[in-house]
Amino acid sequence: MVYILLVSNVHNEIKLISDYCKENNYIFFFLDDPSKTFEFLLNENITVCIINENIINNAGEFVSSLREEGCNTSFIYIGEPSFQKVRSLLKLGFYDFLPYEYENNELKSIVNEALENVEAFEKIKGLSEDLEATNKKLLDRTRELEDEKKELKRYINILTETSDYIKEVNSKRDIGEIVKTSLNYLKKYFEDRIILFTFIENYREYVVGSVNISYKAVKNYTWDLKDLKHNPWATAITNEKKRLFVPNPVEDIYYSQSSITNIFSGGFLKIPLVARDKVYGTITVSCVKDNLPKEDDLFLNIFSEHTAIAIDNATLNERLQDTIVKLEKAQEQAVESEKLKTLANLAVSINHRINNPLCAISLNVEFLKRYIKNDEKLGNVIESIERNIDNITQITSKISQMKTISVKEYLPGIEMIDLDD
Numbered sequence: 001m002v003y004i005l006l007v008s009n010v011h012n013e014i015k016l017i018s019d020y021c022k023e024n025n026y027i028f029f030f031l032d033d034p035s036k037t038f039e040f041l042l043n044e045n046i047t048v049c050i051i052n053e054n055i056i057n058n059a060g061e062f063v064s065s066l067r068e069e070g071c072n073t074s075f076i077y078i079g080e081p082s083f084q085k086v087r088s089l090l091k092l093g094f095y096d097f098l099p100y101e102y103e104n105n106e107l108k109s110i111v112n113e114a115l116e117n118v119e120a121f122e123k124i125k126g127l128s129e130d131l132e133a134t135n136k137k138l139l140d141r142t143r144e145l146e147d148e149k150k151e152l153k154r155y156i157n158i159l160t161e162t163s164d165y166i167k168e169v170n171s172k173r174d175i176g177e178i179v180k181t182s183l184n185y186l187k188k189y190f191e192d193r194i195i196l197f198t199f200i201e202n203y204r205e206y207v208v209g210s211v212n213i214s215y216k217a218v219k220n221y222t223w224d225l226k227d228l229k230h231n232p233w234a235t236a237i238t239n240e241k242k243r244l245f246v247p248n249p250v251e252d253i254y255y256s257q258s259s260i261t262n263i264f265s266g267g268f269l270k271i272p273l274v275a276r277d278k279v280y281g282t283i284t285v286s287c288v289k290d291n292l293p294k295e296d297d298l299f300l301n302i303f304s305e306h307t308a309i310a311i312d313n314a315t316l317n318e319r320l321q322d323t324i325v326k327l328e329k330a331q332e333q334a335v336e337s338e339k340l341k342t343l344a345n346l347a348v349s350i351n352h353r354i355n356n357p358l359c360a361i362s363l364n365v366e367f368l369k370r371y372i373k374n375d376e377k378l379g380n381v382i383e384s385i386e387r388n389i390d391n392i393t394q395i396t397s398k399i400s401q402m403k404t405i406s407v408k409e410y411l412p413g414i415e416m417i418d419l420d421d
Helices: 011-024 034-043 059-068 083-091 104-170 175-189 232-239 298-369 376-401
Strands: 003-007 027-031 048-052 074-079 094-099 195-201 204-211 222-224 244-246 268-275 278-286 407-411 414-417
Touching: 003 011, 003 034, 011 027, 011 048, 011 104, 027 034, 034 059, 048 059, 048 104, 059 074, 059 083, 059 094, 074 104, 083 094, 094 104, 104 175, 104 298, 175 195, 175 204, 175 278, 175 298, 204 278, 232 244, 232 268, 232 278, 268 298, 278 298, 298 376
Parallel strands: 003 027, 003 048, 048 074, 074 094
Antiparallel strands: 195 204, 195 278, 204 222, 244 268, 268 278, 407 414
């Protein structure tokens, strides 16, 4: 709707503008009191205001004050023509100027132009608002993209860091080295956090490493996790195998009684190290005011998973090495047993093959001794034979009684069974 205000006391002007508004279905107002005009223009949405100099003498200051208050009405001035005056009025916010001696068509034409100007201004204003809204959306989207870029960069850094960690930790075969490597990376990622690395065995949790707190101060800390029904810590970590977030342990009924509150009075996040459904231990990270560790932290997710895998692999490797040692011992024992079995069989053969002939030789020697009592030389030969018979008998006896087999060098590169032990 178009609203036109005439500030004048000239009857012909009033009638002319009134008829013009009726012809075009515009809403017409007129005032002849300057004191009321200012407030009226501020409170009413007037499209075009025509001001006669007879009513408002200092029209420039009048309109300038309205503009400062946010009035967007299009003003037309009627008064004495003067180049300087017209110029100053246009600068102060008037749309156009008419002298007193104007034609009726001139006034109508200027009002039409003023209305067209208002319509154009509204369109421009609408476009400006649309552009401003679009620009705001673009700025908001730019900020979102910057935030996404920062987040993406953070994820890339995390993935790079965890990739390096995975390569390094998977090269370790000793559990102690795995713990040491893990703590080094945790210290880089959580510069100011207190961190404990624990192992769990037979429902007993104990500290094996720490960050930002002396290991000597915490190495004797242990926690009993047997009571799954009444211990939320043990239930979450050992039974459910999920992480546990405790923001205020001091006010918690269970944790206020636990020694962990001495270390993590400001809260903590405890993450189980799980591989093949076995909980090997935990990583416990302290809370820092206004910077709590996220339960879905990407680094912690990847870190805890691969730390558990590395510990699991190291444990399997230790078991494998133990098994290999046991197999080697068992193989040695089997070989030794087979040797003894073979030796026992050999002893039976020796007793059968050697002792029987020796027995016959001994009988013959005894027979000969009866006939050569006075022959010293033959007596010495017979004694030598008897000594060798005794030696052979002792050797066969040792072989049959051997429990272990030991060897000694006979010639370079050649070994023989040691019968002297």
